[in-house]
Amino acid sequence: MKFKFHTLSELETILHAEAVSPEDYMVKREAFIAGISEENVLSELDRRIAVTRSALLKGLENPQYSRSGLTKGAAVSFASSNKGLIQHTLYRKAVAYSLSINEVNACGGKIAAFPTAGSSGIVPGTIWAWWDAKEEPIETPYASRLRGAFLIASLAGVLIAQGATLAGSEGGCQAECGAAGAMAAAGLGYLEGLSLKDCFSAAALSLKNSLGLACDPVAGLVEVPCVKRNAFLAVNVLVAVDLTISGIQSVIPFDEVVGAMKQIGDVMPACIKENATGGLAITPTGLAFKETLDQYT
Ligand code: SF4
Known part of the structure; x- marks a missing residue:
C-alpha cells in the first residue's frame, strides 16, 4: 500500500485504489511508519485518548491556577455558570472542555499534544463534547467511531x-x-457522518x-x-461543521487553504511567531506582567 501523499486529492486516489477507509488507512500508515502492529497502533491511540479524557476531567474537577497567575480556573467558572447567551449543551461542553484541557497544560499537567x-x-475538547452531548457510552477499548474521529482529525493534521x-x-x-480547528472540524464532520470530502470542506472553512x-x-x-x-x-x-451540514461548502478547497496558510506563514513577521516580541506580548499590560514575573525568576 502506498503511504506517501501530499494533498487530499492524492490521498483520495490512494483510498479509492486500495478500497480502504481513511481511518483504517491512518492506522495502517502509522503501523508502517512506526514499524509496529495495527493492534499496537490502536492501543497507543486509546492511551492518548485516555490522556485527553483525564486532562478534561482534571480541569473541570479542580480550578487550574498556574504559577504565573495568568490561568485562573476559567473552565470551572464557565462550566459552573448557568448564565450566558448560548445554553446549548454541545456548545457549553465544547467551550468548557477545550478550556479545561488547555488550562491543565498551562499548569504543567499531562495532556496529549493535538497537534x-x-x-x-480544541480537538479532544470538541470531540468529547460531541460524544458526551450525545450520551454515547465511554468504555475501553474505545468505540471505533470515537477512534475514527481522532484518526480523521489526525489525517487533517498530517496534511497540514x-x-x-x-x-x-x-x-x-x-x-x-488554526490547524487544531481544522483537525477538529474534520473529526466532528466524521462523527456527524459526513463524507470525507465534506469533512475536509468543514476543515477548510475552519482553517x-x-x-x-x-x-x-504574553x-x-x-x-x-x-x-x-x-x-x-x-x-x-x-x-464550520454546521455550515457544512447545511450544504454550504468552502469555495477554496482544503489543499489550497493549506497552501495559503504556508504562504501567509512565510511572510509573517518573526515578532509574531512565538518569540513574544510583538502583538499582545508587547502591550503595556503584557510587558508589565513580564516585568513582574522577571522579578521572581
Ligand atoms: S499563541 Fe502561540 S503559543 Fe499560544 S497556542 Fe498559539 S501558537 Fe501556541
Whole structure:
C-alpha cells in the first residue's frame, strides 16, 4: 500500500485504489511508519485518548491556577455558570472542555499534544463534547467511531504538516490553534457522518477563518492568548461543521487553504511567531506582567 501523499486529492486516489477507509488507512500508515502492529497502533491511540479524557476531567474537577497567575480556573467558572447567551449543551461542553484541557497544560499537567500543547484543547475538547452531548457510552477499548474521529482529525493534521507547518514558530498561531480547528472540524464532520470530502470542506472553512493568526504569548508563556483561544476555536469548529451540514461548502478547497496558510506563514513577521516580541506580548499590560514575573525568576 502506498503511504506517501501530499494533498487530499492524492490521498483520495490512494483510498479509492486500495478500497480502504481513511481511518483504517491512518492506522495502517502509522503501523508502517512506526514499524509496529495495527493492534499496537490502536492501543497507543486509546492511551492518548485516555490522556485527553483525564486532562478534561482534571480541569473541570479542580480550578487550574498556574504559577504565573495568568490561568485562573476559567473552565470551572464557565462550566459552573448557568448564565450566558448560548445554553446549548454541545456548545457549553465544547467551550468548557477545550478550556479545561488547555488550562491543565498551562499548569504543567499531562495532556496529549493535538497537534501542539498550546492548541491541545480544541480537538479532544470538541470531540468529547460531541460524544458526551450525545450520551454515547465511554468504555475501553474505545468505540471505533470515537477512534475514527481522532484518526480523521489526525489525517487533517498530517496534511497540514506536509503542506505547511504545525509550529507556531514557523507559521504563527494559524499553525497551532488554526490547524487544531481544522483537525477538529474534520473529526466532528466524521462523527456527524459526513463524507470525507465534506469533512475536509468543514476543515477548510475552519482553517480559512484562522489564517494570519498571530502567535504573541504574553511573557512567552503558553497561557495568554492560548487558553481562551482554544475555546474560541472550538466554537469556530462548531460553526464550520454546521455550515457544512447545511450544504454550504468552502469555495477554496482544503489543499489550497493549506497552501495559503504556508504562504501567509512565510511572510509573517518573526515578532509574531512565538518569540513574544510583538502583538499582545508587547502591550503595556503584557510587558508589565513580564516585568513582574522577571522579578521572581
Ligand atoms: S499563541 Fe502561540 S503559543 Fe499560544 S497556542 Fe498559539 S501558537 Fe501556541
